[in-house]
Amino acid sequence: MNRRSPHTVNDVMTSTVVAVGLEAPFKEIVAAMKEWQVTAVPVLEGEGRVVGVVSEADLLAKEELRDREPTMIGQKERLADYAKAGAVTARDLMSGPAVTVRAGATLPRAARLMAEHRVKRLPVVDEQGVLKGIVSRSDLLKVFLRTDEDLAAEVRRDVVDRFFPVSRGGIRVTVEKGCVTLTGSVRDAALIPVAERLTRAVEGVVDVRCDLIAPMTADVAPRP
Missing domain, CATH: 3.30.1340.30 (Histidine-containing Protein; Chain: A;)
Known part of the structure; x- marks a missing residue:
């Protein structure tokens, strides 16, 4: 890495990204995460526009709430979690809108977005919101190499x-x-x-x- 500062997301991002469509079934998403060893996948619509992200936390609601008998109060407090526990496709599992970043953004900008939204990785998109890559916390640390x-x-x-x-x-x-x-x-x-x-x-x-x-x-x- 011999570029002059400031480096941008484009310098450190991963261009090969695993993603799923809106109708991707639950088990397919789990299998993709395991195969690619990632903790979240972007959800794409149409020609590759990022509309959301499915994370391990979104998937775990199904297991966490599997044997729990919902009460009226509990359902109200965790309405989103109970909805995801019953979801079977990415459309209903995903968190959206997705927090994304442009390839030309500086690394501090990407780091601030991750911290503000408490996420470990960001889909990298172009002006139309089409997926171009992914940047993770570990990618941002590459400058220290x-x-x-x-x-x-x-x-x-x-x-x-x-x-x-x-x-x-x-x-x-x-x-x-x-x-x-x-x-x-x-x-x-x-x-x-x-x-x-x-x-x-x-x-x-x-x-x-x-x-x-x-x-x-x-x-x-x-x-x-």
């Missing part, structure tokens, strides 16, 4: 060379296990926190230690 050399090159190119064209020769960038250290002397002290922030924003960076300094260069006025 970038090599130290790759990270150092990006920090030097996009931070040091860009903001310190005069001082860059005296700035050292070292990376160990994803942790970046910046050392050296620069002319403009105001740019030091900017350099630290931008280095921290490079995807794949685990931590940043900024030891840049800006020595006083102004002449001291002589006493009268």
Whole structure:
């Protein structure tokens, strides 16, 4: 992974996706999940438009409520669960509308969507909502597999060379296990926190230690 930051969902998503149609039967969905070793599958309509997602939680309602005698109060409190317990196709099992993401979205955007909606994976769709791939939590962590050399090159190119064209020769960038250290002397002290922030924003960076300094260069006025 040698692209410059920011990386997008398209860089890390899985393009081969198992999905089911609206009329897919219960057992077929369970079998697909087992075969592909996934915990959820998108549900497609028409030419591949994502309309929902069936997860293990949606399927487990049938087993959980199998031997439970519903009461009027219980049915009211868990109406959706009881409906799914009696469902036999993806149309009635799925949760919808599906939470999706575009291929061009940044990884932080995808991570926020997962956190906000408490899901482990997101279908990736185009402008028409047609399925193009899937992105999971583990996919978002792929940026941390970038090599130290790759990270150092990006920090030097996009931070040091860009903001310190005069001082860059005296700035050292070292990376160990994803942790970046910046050392050296620069002319403009105001740019030091900017350099630290931008280095921290490079995807794949685990931590940043900024030891840049800006020595006083102004002449001291002589006493009268």
